[in-house]
Amino acid sequence: NLSSALKKSVKKIVASKRIDKRTVDELVKDLQRALIQADVRISLVKELSNRVRERALTEKLVLNPREHVIKILYEELIGILGKSVDIPLVPQKIMMVGLNGSGKTSSCAKLARYFQKKGLKPAVICADIYRPAASDQLKQLCARINVPFFDSNSCGQKDVIEIVKAGVKEFSRYDVLIIDTAGRHALESDMIDEIRRIGAEINPEQRLLVLDASIGQQASVQAKAFDEAIGITGIIITKMDGTAKGGGALSAVAETDSGIAFLGTGERVEDFERFEPDRFVSRLLG
Amino acid sequence: TILDEGDVKTPLEELELALLESDTALAVVEELIPRVKANLIGKKVSRREDTHEIVTDALKEALLEILSCNNFDFDEFVESSDKPVNITFVGINGTGKTTTIAKIAKRLFDAGYSVVIASADTYRAGATEQIEEHASRLGLKVIKHQYGADPAAVVYDAVKYAKANHKDVVLADTAGRMHTSVNLMEQLRKICRVTKPDMVLFVDEAIAGNDAVERAKRFDELIGIDASILTKVDMDVKGGAAISIAYSTSKPIIFMGTGQGYDDLEKFDPKKFVERLIG
Numbered sequence A: 001n002l003s004s005a006l007k008k009s010v011k012k013i014v015a016s017k018r019i020d021k022r023t024v025d026e027l028v029k030d031l032q033r034a035l036i037q038a039d040v041r042i043s044l045v046k047e048l049s050n051r052v053r054e055r056a057l058t059e060k061l062v063l064n065p066r067e068h069v070i071k072i073l074y075e076e077l078i079g080i081l082g083k084s085v086d087i088p089l090v091p092q093k094i095m096m097v098g099l100n101g102s103g104k105t106s107s108c109a110k111l112a113r114y115f116q117k118k119g120l121k122p123a124v125i126c127a128d129i130y131r132p133a134a135s136d137q138l139k140q141l142c143a144r145i146n147v148p149f150f151d152s153n154s155c156g157q158k159d160v161i162e163i164v165k166a167g168v169k170e171f172s173r174y175d176v177l178i179i180d181t182a183g184r185h186a187l188e189s190d191m192i193d194e195i196r197r198i199g200a201e202i203n204p205e206q207r208l209l210v211l212d213a214s215i216g217q218q219a220s221v222q223a224k225a226f227d228e229a230i231g232i233t234g235i236i237i238t239k240m241d242g243t244a245k246g247g248g249a250l251s252a253v254a255e256t257d258s259g260i261a262f263l264g265t266g267e268r269v270e271d272f273e274r275f276e277p278d279r280f281v282s283r284l285l286g
Numbered sequence B: 001t002i003l004d005e006g007d008v009k010t011p012l013e014e015l016e017l018a019l020l021e022s023d024t025a026l027a028v029v030e031e032l033i034p035r036v037k038a039n040l041i042g043k044k045v046s047r048r049e050d051t052h053e054i055v056t057d058a059l060k061e062a063l064l065e066i067l068s069c070n071n072f073d074f075d076e077f078v079e080s081s082d083k084p085v086n087i088t089f090v091g092i093n094g095t096g097k098t099t100t101i102a103k104i105a106k107r108l109f110d111a112g113y114s115v116v117i118a119s120a121d122t123y124r125a126g127a128t129e130q131i132e133e134h135a136s137r138l139g140l141k142v143i144k145h146q147y148g149a150d151p152a153a154v155v156y157d158a159v160k161y162a163k164a165n166h167k168d169v170v171l172a173d174t175a176g177r178m179h180t181s182v183n184l185m186e187q188l189r190k191i192c193r194v195t196k197p198d199m200v201l202f203v204d205e206a207i208a209g210n211d212a213v214e215r216a217k218r219f220d221e222l223i224g225i226d227a228s229i230l231t232k233v234d235m236d237v238k239g240g241a242a243i244s245i246a247y248s249t250s251k252p253i254i255f256m257g258t259g260q261g262y263d264d265l266e267k268f269d270p271k272k273f274v275e276r277l278i279g
């Protein structure tokens, strides 16, 4: 009958509809602002904008224009982040690196508790010989969750490599060895070389970059330096309980060709979650 | 010749991009650039070729204005204040408060002042041990309570000690906290209400991006800050966060942390900073 024929033809028109360039430009501009405010690297924002614009103009419009563009951006972001990095529940050594104050020491305890809950026997080695009371901090965190702890005082060694070697030997009957290192940044060549040397000495299966969610445009430069030194296998984004959107994580993932394993969501040892791409991207886009 | 929108458009876009890539928050850039633009349109210039330079100078001027807002001299403040002066340090987790206190302590000590440190981070593991180590290296007294004690009581005791022993300055270290934590921000409000600091210094890091605006704003709204200190400037950052923080709080940046050593502290120089940012 006429009514259903009309319905069919309207559907056809809507289905073959393409979004117009002016609408796309306006919508992409809005999304650019959201990405910049989320601390996504400016060059990546431009790249994403071009990809989204191109796809939005060529792909069939099945949703309303705004949803159409957002869905495309959402897919592009998920594409960059990839799947969550799955750290296998096997005996291994895990080295934690990152910028000063990013949350490495706290995350060592959180990670130890994670493996403990999964039935493995974790142990922690403090390889930070620089920060005042670094050992005290980590020792206390480990004591709270009954995880064995090793530092320079345990072996009377002053050299970082010797401490880590002694710790690995001491904890040979433990499953997961987590090694905390001192904060450092890309311009400290001797410190970057130190983590390269530690990595070469103990060959950790996992080398995790601990990154503050609020990091700005420096994320890719810093991630690159750590990756070149030891090859990053996974990323932990901390302080997600704040208001930072974590856009720097995109660059870190891209630079290290790895992925995000966990999120730190507070100061307590239980404030630790497996990374979920959908939730992360939704939060990033607000 | 008179400048029109077309003349200033490209130079402004380039400068806007430079600011964003230097970690200046979008919210700040979006308010700043149109203002600079409005002031430039209709401006007389002797040669059109000078436009780029004129636009850059106009932006530098606007940035200087932001960075000079409510400015004061830290040393003069300490000098002229009734003793003991209570300076309390606040901020987000891991930004460098404890290390900055050690640097300021050394600076004041070298300038001839007697300094007492209040270890009012009674919450984080190893916090008191950390500041005690700094204090012992500098030969300074630390007032501390046991783990979990009321931070306000620690500061209160430190001021009491300073009064009784004629000490000039109390530097109070507080626990890092998220501006999103209602309880922790309320705790900080209480500390300030009870101990009435002479100066509240907000400590944040140069490496932070757009979130620098939100957290500085919230700390200023909820606690009230007198000035900010920008740390980790040595991490190869242009430091645009300084603009973000100064703009959103209308309070000055007074020091920059440029490393982990006690001497890695510089008095903030707005002119030098702006030159480095878009020189």
Ligand SMILES: Nc1nc2c(ncn2[C@@H]2O[C@H](COP(=O)(O)OP(=O)(O)OP(=O)(O)O)[C@@H](O)[C@H]2O)c(=O)[nH]1
Residues within 6 Å of the ligand: A098, A099, A100, A101, A102, A103, A104, A105, A106, A107, A128, A131, A181, A182, A183, A184, A238, A239, A240, A241, A263, A264, A265, A266, A267, A271, B093, B094, B124, B176, B177, B178
């Ligand atoms: N709110 C919140 N705080 C966190 C989180 N992760 C770590 N922190 C806090 O951030 C601060 C710094 O954490 P640390 O673990 O000491 O950081 P770090 O990377 O070991 O620091 P350095 O060893 O000095 O480089 C501490 O106050 C932690 O309690 C998180 O996910 N949320």
Ligand SMILES: Nc1nc2c(ncn2[C@@H]2O[C@H](COP(=O)(O)OP(=O)(O)OP(=O)(O)O)[C@@H](O)[C@H]2O)c(=O)[nH]1
Residues within 6 Å of the ligand: A100, A101, A131, A183, A185, B091, B092, B093, B094, B095, B096, B097, B098, B099, B100, B121, B124, B127, B174, B175, B176, B177, B231, B232, B233, B234, B235, B256, B257, B258, B259, B260, B264
């Ligand atoms: N490179 C560099 N590192 C800094 C600077 N200031 C502080 N740090 C480092 O940043 C890390 C955190 O410093 P803290 O002083 O513990 O920071 P905090 O704000 O007291 O941390 P919480 O009390 O846990 O919130 C340490 O590794 C410091 O050595 C700086 O200006 N440059």
Ligand SMILES: [Mg+2]
Residues within 6 Å of the ligand: A104, A105, A106, A128, A131, A134, A181, A182, A183
């Ligand atoms: Mg640490």
Ligand SMILES: [Mg+2]
Residues within 6 Å of the ligand: B097, B098, B099, B121, B127, B173, B174, B175, B176
């Ligand atoms: Mg501290």
